[in-house]
Amino acid sequence: MRKQIAAANWKMNLTYQQGEQLLDDILRAEITLSDDQQAIFAVPFPYLLMAKNELTGSKNYFASAQNCYNKKAGAFTGEVSAEMIQSLGINYCVIGHSERREYFNESNQVLAEKVNLCLDNKITPIFCCGEPLQVREAGTQNSFVEVQLRESLFHLSAEQLQQIVIAYEPIWAIGTGKTATTEQAQEMHAYLRTILADQYGKDIADTISILYGGSVKANNANELFGSPDVDGGLVGGASLIAADFIQIIKSLK
Numbered sequence: 001m002r003k004q005i006a007a008a009n010w011k012m013n014l015t016y017q018q019g020e021q022l023l024d025d026i027l028r029a030e031i032t033l034s035d036d037q038q039a040i041f042a043v044p045f046p047y048l049l050m051a052k053n054e055l056t057g058s059k060n061y062f063a064s065a066q067n068c069y070n071k072k073a074g075a076f077t078g079e080v081s082a083e084m085i086q087s088l089g090i091n092y093c094v095i096g097h098s099e100r101r102e103y104f105n106e107s108n109q110v111l112a113e114k115v116n117l118c119l120d121n122k123i124t125p126i127f128c129c130g131e132p133l134q135v136r137e138a139g140t141q142n143s144f145v146e147v148q149l150r151e152s153l154f155h156l157s158a159e160q161l162q163q164i165v166i167a168y169e170p171i172w173a174i175g176t177g178k179t180a181t182t183e184q185a186q187e188m189h190a191y192l193r194t195i196l197a198d199q200y201g202k203d204i205a206d207t208i209s210i211l212y213g214g215s216v217k218a219n220n221a222n223e224l225f226g227s228p229d230v231d232g233g234l235v236g237g238a239s240l241i242a243a244d245f246i247q248i249i250k251s252l253k
């Protein structure tokens with residue numbers, strides 16, 4: 001069975017102390033994860049070691065970065081490389097969140113470079129894709145998301161692709177309280193799996209976890225994650241509230 005994942009994206013929220021408290025509160029629930037389940041916490045860079053230390057000892061709980069730079073090393077003041085992240089013992093990194101694409105102009109080509117650097121450093125990219133509202137309204141979301149995958153992922157070998165987690169996040173559903181319906185999520189996830197199968201074969205496509213993101217809450221996670229092609233969620237707002245994220249972790253298949 002492919003991995004079922006509850007991934008928290010804290011974005012630029014919480015102080016160090018608040019972050020530590022949140023992890024403590026979540027871990028106190030002592031939710032046991034099976035070998036096929038993971039809880040991943042994408043925290044701000046300065047909190048990575050704290051999060052890693054907090055989570056060490058809890059099986060299948062991991063810390064993740066939220067971004068890395070698309071260059072290996074050098075004179076890029078303020079940036080953080082995949083190698084630096086790996087040197088902390090962190091093995092996950094969110095790549096291509098829609099906020100990065102929008103506010104930092106990250107193109108599919110730049111994201112392909114980031115994916116490569118993550119894989120070179122044994123970091124699993126949690127690769128985000130998803131369409132804006134006007135694309136959804138025009139009904140062209142499938143081809144829009146397909147281009148994102150083709151241009152950022154389809155240069156990878158089958159072996160490399162299997163290191164990737166995909167997060168489908170319709171932009172109109174992120175932070176808006178407007179969740180995609182279970183049918184809309186399942187339809188897109190099934191489509192993504194079909195194009196992965198066309199490119200890499202069904203056996204490989206069936207191993208790739210595809211998370212849904214966009215206003216996942218404690219009260220809708222169960223239904224969303226119950227869809228056959230939805231393998232968990234990437235969660236923003238609700239991941240900042242311990243009781244809510246605990247419920248979301250418990251909703252994993």
Ligand code: PEP
Pocket residue numbers: 009011097169173174175176177213214215216234235236237238
């Ligand atoms: C996100 O940050 O990726 C996200 C989906 O946010 P929210 O859950 O708040 O919509």
